[in-house]
Amino acid sequence: MTSQLTYTQQISQVEQQAGAAIRVSDIVKRYGDLTVLDRVSLDINAGEFITLLGASGSGKSTLLNIISGFNKPDAGLLEVDGEDFTRRPPHKRGLGMVFQHYALFPHMSVWDNVAFGLRRQRRPKAEVQQRVGDVLRMIQMDHLADRKPDQLSGGQQQRVALARGIVFEPRVLLMDEPLGALDKLLREEMQLEIRRIHQELGITFIFVTHDQHEALTMSDRIALLKHGKIVQLGTPKELYDSPNSRYVAEFIGESNLFEGRVDADGFVTDGGARFGRPSGDGSLLMVRPEHVRVAASTEGLTNAAPVRVFNCVYLGSDMVVYGRTESGQVVVARTPISHGVSAPLEGDRAVMTWATEDSRLVPDDAEQRQA
Template structure:
């Protein structure tokens, strides 16, 4: 259901900024959120990403008004709404389970919040028609939800949440019940809707690929705190800690110490050069799979790269790419990702290879 039944029909589709200040939530002795600060820009697509129990859905519910924070404030356009009930916040809300009325047609489901607002009948018909066209369901307004696919039902839920032209749309894992292909299609459709409408989207997911695909910025949560906030490119290419590197994308991480411009691996004792001076307190060296190259053991590699000897444990064909799983002589597990035409001959299970990378493609993490 929508959380915005008392907004006026004059609301524009311009996004609203949201400011979350020192928000905490406790249930007895259990702290779910701990002093979270987050400024969401007007009109941006911000994703709250994290594992189960990280606090992302709790934070969304606090923004929506379904949950009261133990401490802190939530402001929209500078106005404190912390104590405002959900139906007075003017937000659209889409849940994982569509919550459609089975006895109503698609058009009546979408019209429901407008009827509650007592919008004129002619305007309701116009808005419903426009919104169904926006989500590409204009030809299905007369059907019942049971006659639709899962993806179509989710589009109806989206249409119902945006028909009253909210300034903020909140989505709590709305694609979680869909199969992979449909999920990927709707990711692009939701992103298109955001670009066309220009309102503020706050999206919750535990799926890193979904977050990378859809977001302007991502807030990665862990144990009730924001670990890193940035663009998808920043979280993937410039993780600020080991947790970010491991959660967002596949990773090859060596544990050790920084000594000058070298990294000493704790497991193998091997020294790897660094492309630039690194924080001496760094304890991890990250090499993404697409930056880890492979060459058969009898093929020399340039002196300008860093390398480690390994055995190929598995080579997985993925269409346009291959994932190669490796084990170093010290027992470390590594993974490389190569384009199919670039995979060297002789890289098969059991083969001995050099795994190597350009020093500029590795980074030291706190």
């Protein structure tokens, strides 16, 4: 688990850390009248795996490019291990980079692609041999060292790009949606591979993606951006279990959200339904679909939402059931498939129910902004 030390404590320990501590302070970036980053501040711990997550246009790639030096901020400060990097050119930052499009040299072998940067730095031949050999073994590509990029699969090309980013032992590795071109199974395999390499190297990883599953799988912490601001920063569990707004609850995973208010007896929805009093604060009751089960009647249930089923989706081990209440509220249940238990059919009447401790109050976006 990455230590959550303060930035000052991280700086005092840089001699013992493989990774670098990074401080982003009030960074602003504009393109004409459009503000892409609006006073963004973020402390990244040495050796941490942090993901910049957000929809297209949220500012995540712009922030990564400012850290890399490929883009200059209009205001603010960037520090790496306590040094001002705000205006330092990219080639003097010593940061590794893995791009979305791998940009491998097609006429070079795997070995030469990985060695290219070291040769440009005029490293001794013996050092180049040692480092390239070590990193190819780490990514399990040493047996393919003589192949050209067009002889490799997409996943293998991605490994080569990753090797080229880490071969000169940077203290920080920046990755801009490097898994975007891979199919689902290969993406999931590479997520685990990247996580393994991070743990083995101990350097600071900054990963950009719009895929919340990638962020949840790999990250020590996630910074979720919206319209050039970080709307929530925390561990994957914190963002999933305790979102601070409707936007976060809907972006991270799937949520059932009921609008209403808390009174002395629990939570009452705008449609008049009454549920148990969950933890948290806000005017939205959130319950994740995996905590919802489908019942036949409301008898004995604290939380009961009668619905008419309008869709069922078979996912192998799970069944996703979609129902609609009389007030028009859609409620989703994701339940494991049990042998001998029939799934509801489209048009059936059913009851969606959950344990009160599995629900949580979440501020609506306006409440979050006011807070």
